[in-house]
Amino acid sequence: MATPKLNPLYKFQFEKAQDAFVLLYPEGMITLNGSAGEIMQMVNGERDVDTIISDLIAKFPGAEGIDKDIHEFLDHAHEKKWIKYVD
Amino acid sequence: MSTKPVLKAYVNNPLWLLAELTYDCPLHCPYCSNPVQMTERKDECDTETWKKVLSEAREMGAVQLGFSGGEPLLRKDLEVLVAHASELGFYTNLITSGIGLTEKRIKGLKEAGLDHIQLSFQAANADENDLIGNKRHSFEQKLAVAKLVKQYDYPMVLNFCLTRQNIDKIDDVLALSCELGGDFVELATVQYYGWAYLNRDHLLPTKAQLETAEATVNAFRNTQGDDEPKFIFVTPDYYETRPKACMNGWATTFLTVTPDGSALPCHSAKILPLTFPNVKESSLEKIWHEDFSFNKFRGLDWLPSPCRDCDEKEKDFGGCRCQAFMLTGDMHKTDPVCDKSPDHHLIQAAIAQSQQPTENLFYRDPKTEIPVHLIQE
Numbered sequence: 001m002a003t004p005k006l007n008p009l010y011k012f013q014f015e016k017a018q019d020a021f022v023l024l025y026p027e028g029m030i031t032l033n034g035s036a037g038e039i040m041q042m043v044n045g046e047r048d049v050d051t052i053i054s055d056l057i058a059k060f061p062g063a064e065g066i067d068k069d070i071h072e073f074l075d076h077a078h079e080k081k082w083i084k085y086v087d
Numbered sequence: 088m089s090t091k092p093v094l095k096a097y098v099n100n101p102l103w104l105l106a107e108l109t110y111d112c113p114l115h116c117p118y119c120s121n122p123v124q125m126t127e128r129k130d131e132c133d134t135e136t137w138k139k140v141l142s143e144a145r146e147m148g149a150v151q152l153g154f155s156g157g158e159p160l161l162r163k164d165l166e167v168l169v170a171h172a173s174e175l176g177f178y179t180n181l182i183t184s185g186i187g188l189t190e191k192r193i194k195g196l197k198e199a200g201l202d203h204i205q206l207s208f209q210a211a212n213a214d215e216n217d218l219i220g221n222k223r224h225s226f227e228q229k230l231a232v233a234k235l236v237k238q239y240d241y242p243m244v245l246n247f248c249l250t251r252q253n254i255d256k257i258d259d260v261l262a263l264s265c266e267l268g269g270d271f272v273e274l275a276t277v278q279y280y281g282w283a284y285l286n287r288d289h290l291l292p293t294k295a296q297l298e299t300a301e302a303t304v305n306a307f308r309n310t311q312g313d314d315e316p317k318f319i320f321v322t323p324d325y326y327e328t329r330p331k332a333c334m335n336g337w338a339t340t341f342l343t344v345t346p347d348g349s350a351l352p353c354h355s356a357k358i359l360p361l362t363f364p365n366v367k368e369s370s371l372e373k374i375w376h377e378d379f380s381f382n383k384f385r386g387l388d389w390l391p392s393p394c395r396d397c398d399e400k401e402k403d404f405g406g407c408r409c410q411a412f413m414l415t416g417d418m419h420k421t422d423p424v425c426d427k428s429p430d431h432h433l434i435q436a437a438i439a440q441s442q443q444p445t446e447n448l449f450y451r452d453p454k455t456e457i458p459v460h461l462i463q464e
Contacts, residue, residue: 008240009270011178015148017148017150018148022150024150024178024202025203025242026180026205029150029151
């Protein structure tokens, strides 16, 4: 099972001024929305995608279709090179 | 458009702080954007003042921090300032020529928490690189620094300033960037401020040179693999018909503090006939929100004609105040880059003039004697 980790080109942190999680990179910033911020918090190079999904379902039990959203976001993040997959 | 009264616009806090630690530099590039009259070392802000500036900017929400100059490595307290900034949660960028970046310092900066290094090159070969910077052996030092930057796992941005002198060898620049393993590469056609304005007639590439270079970069991008550098090509606005949205709008996003502590809405603004505040005398919060100079060109209410009635005014905010001032003598006018500006002929005249320079080329050096008629008052 694929395990995502943050691309070392990016730094992930919470910004009080934006009230959001952000990805910082040389001279730039991407502001993440609420759910993207929740998913990125789970990305640590140790949790595989299934674990991320089950952990987020446990955290937000009412959310429907959450696994689809997670897959979509991770695909997007991979395409944008925010994350890489550990072999 | 609308004649109804407009409420005072909500003022965003700065996101970006550019800390110009010193104007001193081991290189003497004629395209430098630093002012022609530079602050002396003895008048530079001390460590405590810089720490105060960093803390205040971070408190206001600034998150990107550039350590620049001049050459910031000439400040012995750079590691202390990086450590302070890193503790505050800034993303820290070192913008450097690489001269003086020893392994000891690169290691120390890593330990202090430096996030990224942007390394400049003047050309992709030793002879031209060393000639443009007017310093022997600088190319080989830069190559060594690039290796260290990678070895210590920093994201690496390479910056090549393109001028008439080096733009034709863009192929070599692309190849060197790949060889060094840059993550991003800025191919920045020089903008004409400071020393670059003084030397504009020598530096401005021809339109044909520019088009060839841009086409070469575009073709190269199509052949690139996934892990190769991302190239960013910056065209000089003299060949555009609309001005740049300078600084994303005056005092909306960027804040520059110069070596002597002047706070500016952009790094060139010191040339304007305005009195800018100093961080030694006032807090950044007060400067940003209350200072006359910061409010002077904020928003759209100040716009001159033809900008006032233009449907693109929210895209470019009338362009660059410094460029309007340098070319027309009036900082309130539309940036003459815009072809709707009644002063656009000045840009066309400058392009024509650059084909036959009448002044000497001046290296950036505080000791250079510049004829009085060339100095902006």
